[in-house]
Amino acid sequence: MLLKKQTVWLLTMLSLVIVLSVYYVTSDPQSGKDLASISEEAKEKADAGKETATSQSEDGKTIVTETTNDEAFETIRLELTDQRNQMKEEYETMIGSSDLPAEKKSEAADKIEAINELGRTEAMLETLLKTTMGYEDALVRADGANVRVTVKSKKEHSPQAANQIIQLVRNEVGSMKITAVEFQPSK
Numbered sequence: 001m002l003l004k005k006q007t008v009w010l011l012t013m014l015s016l017v018i019v020l021s022v023y024y025v026t027s028d029p030q031s032g033k034d035l036a037s038i039s040e041e042a043k044e045k046a047d048a049g050k051e052t053a054t055s056q057s058e059d060g061k062t063i064v065t066e067t068t069n070d071e072a073f074e075t076i077r078l079e080l081t082d083q084r085n086q087m088k089e090e091y092e093t094m095i096g097s098s099d100l101p102a103e104k105k106s107e108a109a110d111k112i113e114a115i116n117e118l119g120r121t122e123a124m125l126e127t128l129l130k131t132t133m134g135y136e137d138a139l140v141r142a143d144g145a146n147v148r149v150t151v152k153s154k155k156e157h158s159p160q161a162a163n164q165i166i167q168l169v170r171n172e173v174g175s176m177k178i179t180a181v182e183f184q185p186s187k
Contacts, residue, residue, distance in 0.1 A: 020085055027082070073139045073152070080141065084115050091115075118142050125149075125172055133164065136186045140169070147173060150182040157183035 091108040094100060122140040129138035129151060137152040149165055162181045169178050 020081060023078075024082060024085060073137050073150075076139060076141070081119070084119060088112050088115055121173060125169055128168060128172065129165065133168065142173070142176060145176050146179045147176045148180045148182070149178065150184060152184045152186045154186050 091112045094108040095105045095112075097105075122142055125140040125147075126138045129135050129140070129149070133151075134155070135151040135153045139150045141148045141150075147169055149169060151165065155161065161183075165181050166178050169176075
């Protein structure tokens with residue numbers, strides 16, 4: 001039974017990598033943006049409720065895309081994943097370089113593992129918030145030593161609920177500092 005679970009997990013991860021690779025290859029390059037600026041832009045989109053984005057297609061037509069509040073969390077997750085994949089690709093290039101010393105390659109490998117661990121921690125916390133505390137959706141963004149949590153729920157938003165979220169996150173991440181807990185009403 002364990003082999004089947006591992007196989008399903010592996011296939012899921014491989015399909016995710018393929019989808020993100022296609023997305024990365026077909027998207028416009030985002031030069032000069034770091035993870036913090038992407039996170040702040042994505043947060044603003046989530047807070048706005050409904051955003052309209054315009055872009056130019058190859059044939060010169062204008063494409064208008066609307067994102068509702070239900071899609072905002074997914075949009076943020078995809079942008080963060082894309083940014084992290086880009087960072088991992090840069091580190092993998094460093095590892096593959098024959099010009100760098102072994103210490104630099106080791107540091108790059110450690111940074112890749114840290115990025116992967118950060119993503120796993122965020123996903124685990126989001127799942128815990130949804131399953132154990134009953135929130136409709138949760139978004140956890142960890143960058144360095146800070147953690148920001150946004151939850152979507154029809155529940156009453158109170159200081160006690162925020163304290164419960166902080167306690168749950170603190171029990172799981174330990175050394176990271178919880179900088180913000182935000183509530184968004186669901187529809």
